[in-house]
Amino acid sequence: MGISERKERERQEMRDLIVEKATQVFIELGYEKASIRTIAERIEYSPATIYLYFKDKDWLFLEVQSVSFGLLLKEFEKTQTIEDPIQRLHALGKAYLDFGIANPAHYELMFINKEPVNCIQKDEVEWHNGMKVMELFRSTLQSCIDAGKLKITNIDIAAFAIWGMVHGMVSLYVTNHYQVMDIPDEVARMMVYQSLDATMELLKA
Amino acid sequence: MGISERKERERQEMRDLIVEKATQVFIELGYEKASIRTIAERIEYSPATIYLYFKDKDWLFLEVQSVSFGLLLKEFEKTQTIEDPIQRLHALGKAYLDFGIANPAHYELMFINKEPVNCIQKDEVEWHNGMKVMELFRSTLQSCIDAGKLKITNIDIAAFAIWGMVHGMVSLYVTNHYQVMDIPDEVARMMVYQSLDATMELLKA
DNA sequence: TTGACAAACTAAACACTGTTTAGTAATTTT
C-alpha cells in the first residue's frame, strides 16, 4: 500500500512549494503587503488551497520565518570552529551584523515584525531553527564566562546587553531609523561594525 | 475680517481632533489594524473627511508619531538638570528604557514600525520632536566625550553602540522576541536595566 | 433678504485584503 505514502509525500511537497513561494513573496513585499492571493498565483493554485495546508496567514508566515532562521543558523555554525570563546563570540556578533545588513528583508521578517504566534503554540511547528540560533549564542557566551574572559559574569545580563546591541543596531539600520543621525549609508554600516568591535573590547576581562 | 482667521483656527482644531483620536486608535490597535473608518467613527465624521485634512494614512500616522516623540522628549528634558555628563547620559538611557517599557504601544509606533514616509518629505510636517530627542542624546554624548569621560571617543560610534543597545533591548522586550531566552517578564525587565548599568560602567574612561 | 459662489462634508463605489462555505472534479476504495 504505497499510495498513502505517496499521498503523504505529495502533501509535503505541496507544503514545501507553498512555503518556498510564500518566502519569495514575503521577502519581496513584506508581511502586510504579501497577500494570500499573490502567493496563490505564484503556486498556480487558488487562494483557498493554501488554507488546506496552513491554518492561516500567520502560521504560514511562521514557517517562512523558520526558513530565514535556517539561513542565519548556517552562518552562525560557521563560527563554531573558532577555539577562543571571545573570538567566537565576536565572530557571532559579526555574523549577525553581516546577515542583517546583507538580508534586510529576511531580518525584518525575523526580528522586526511582532511575533505572529505566541511561544506556547509554536511547539506545534518546527520552530527549531530559531531556538538553535539562540542556543548557539548562549553556549558561546557561557564559554566566555566560564573561561573568565568576560567582565559581565551573569549570562542573562550579558545576553541582553550584547544581543540587544547588535539587534538594535541592525534594526536601526534596516528600518532606516538611523537616518535621524544624518550620516550616509556606508558610514552607518561602518559605525555598526566599529561599535561592535569597541563594545567587544570593553567586554573583555 | 476675522472670518478667515476663525476658519483657519477651526481647521487646525479639526486637525488636532483627528490626530488626538487617531493616536488613541493607533495605540489601541497598532498601525495596521487601526482603520480610517474606526478613526472616523471616533471623531464622528465620515472617513472621507479625514482625507480633506491628511494626504493619506501614512501622513496622519506621521503626525501621531510626532505626539509620541513629544512624550519621550518631555522625559528626556527632565534629565538635563543633571550636571555630570556621564550621569546625564546614564539618566537618558534609563529614561529611554522607562519610556519604552511603560509605553510599549507608543514605542512600537515610534521605533518598531518601518518609517512610513522618507526623511526628505518629512520636513513638510512638524517633525521637530524626533529631531530634538536625537539632538539631546547627541549633545549629551558630545559633552561626555569633551570631558574625556568616555572610552569611545568617536561620537557616531558611541551613538550607534549606545542607542543601538537601548533600542535593541527595548525592542526585544516590546516585541516579545526576548521570550526565546526563556526568562520571565520581571526578570527580563531587570536584565534590561542591569545591562544598561553594566555597559555604562564599561564605557567610563 | 436673496441669489451666487465657495467651502465642508459624505454616500457610494473601486479595488483590494484574509477567510469561509458550498459545491465541483479527481482519485481511491469497495
Add this chain to the structure above:
DNA sequence: AAAATTACTAAACAGTGTTTAGTTTGTCAA
C-alpha cells in the same frame, strides 16, 4: 462500475485604504 474519499476552487463575506461625484452648509455681494 458505483460509492466514498480526497483535492481543489468559485463565489461570497466582511473588512481595508482611497476616490469620485454630489449634497449640505456657510459666506458674500447685490
